[in-house]
Amino acid sequence: MVPELEAATVRGVNDVLMARCMALAAATHYRKGLPVGELFAQDVAASLALPGVRFDPVRYKSRTADKTGNLLIDGNTYAAESSFHSRTLTVGLRQDVVEILDEQAAPVRSFPRAFGHQSETIFEPAALLPLLATKPGAWGHSQLRPLVPEPVRDGLDTATNRRRVLSAVDAASG
Numbered sequence: 677m678v679p680e681l682e683a684a685t686v687r688g689v690n691d692v693l694m695a696r697c698m699a700l701a702a703a704t705h706y707r708k709g710l711p712v713g714e715l716f717a718q719d720v721a722a723s724l725a726l727p728g729v730r731f732d733p734v735r736y737k738s739r740t741a742d743k744t745g746n747l748l749i750d751g752n753t754y755a756a757e758s759s760f761h762s763r764t765l766t767v768g769l770r771q772d773v774v775e776i777l778d779e780q781a782a783p784v785r786s787f788p789r790a791f792g793h794q795s796e797t798i799f800e801p802a803a804l805l806p807l808l809a810t811k812p813g814a815w816g817h818s819q820l821r822p823l824v825p826e827p828v829r830d831g832l833d834t835a836t837n838r839r840r841v842l843s844a845v846d847a848a849s850g
Contacts, residue, residue, distance in 0.1 A: 684791065686771050735769045746797055749774060752790045755799035755819075758807060760784065805846035812838040 683689045701713030708715060739747045745758040749767055756765060756776050765784065768775040776784045787798050797819065804820045815821060815832055824832070835841055 686789075686791075733771065737767045737769065738764055739767050740764045747776065751792075752794045753797040754785070754787055755797050755803070756784055757803055802846075802849045805842060805849055809839060809842040809846050812842055815842070 681689050681692060683692065701711065701716065703712050705712050705715055739749060741747050741756055741760045741763055743761050745756045745760045746753050747756055747765065747767065754774060754776065766777040766781060768777060772789050773786055774789045775786045778784050785800060785803065790798055799819055801820050801823060804818060808815055808818055808820065815838060821829060832838055832841060
């Protein structure tokens with residue numbers, strides 16, 4: 677498509693394209709003198725039925741996680757999990773989802789697909805809780821810390837029983 681469309685999401689591109697299609701459908705065909713939408717409806721009626729098997733438009737890539745378990749995919753960093761550090765994983769790229777699979781093709785994580793360049797690592801907050809419960813000293817440098825409301829963050833910053841609190845939050849989130 678030229679000129680190339682820019683949008684933050686596939687839904688945004690689809691909205692722009694749908695508006696253009698509706699405008700085109702209302703226009704009159706230059707040779708046949710009928711609305712383009714009416715001619716399209718005639719074409720659809722003459723078309724064959726679609727196959728009964730669902731088509732899954734996915735592209736698979738192999739990526740090696742860095743030492744923290746992050747994967748670089750199309751210019752964006754996605755956090756698989758620290759236990760996957762330095763392992764080669766399979767990534768399924770769909771129109772709106774990035775699915776990370778382990779070596780046996782079992783799903784590890786699934787994220788909404790980010791387009792363009794995101795400066796921050798894309799991660800699932802609940803996935804960090806078990807790690808923080810086992811290493812509560814990492815709380816101060818965690819990606820989760822800035823996302824927590826200030827009163828909770830202050831409480832966890834000064835908690836003497838941070839491991840127990842984080843374990844309880846992990847259990848509750850599960």
